[in-house]
Amino acid sequence: MICDCSEREGVEINSYQLFLDLKAFFEGQTAKGIFEDIPVETPSYVGYSELSGPMEWYAEKWYRCKSCGTLWEFQYPDFPAKGEVRKFSDGVYQPEC
């Protein structure tokens, strides 16, 4: 089983076309059995709102590469808020802060 994780990096998603391209890529890798779609377990951001108290944001998708173990976090954009793909080569998630 061959993946190309080592050639890909995390990326900021600043256009809708890029989002569609990435979504197709991840779904394609999953369909081929290279990536698996795994439950998002850890919030990508934990904050606090004066109005509603503690808040947590979760990425839409996590994918784990069955070939090399890399964990990919896929945060869908909600324009004008940009999305992001983050790469964790050792498979261990690190929340951003």
Ligand SMILES: [Zn+2]
């Ligand atoms: Zn891989």
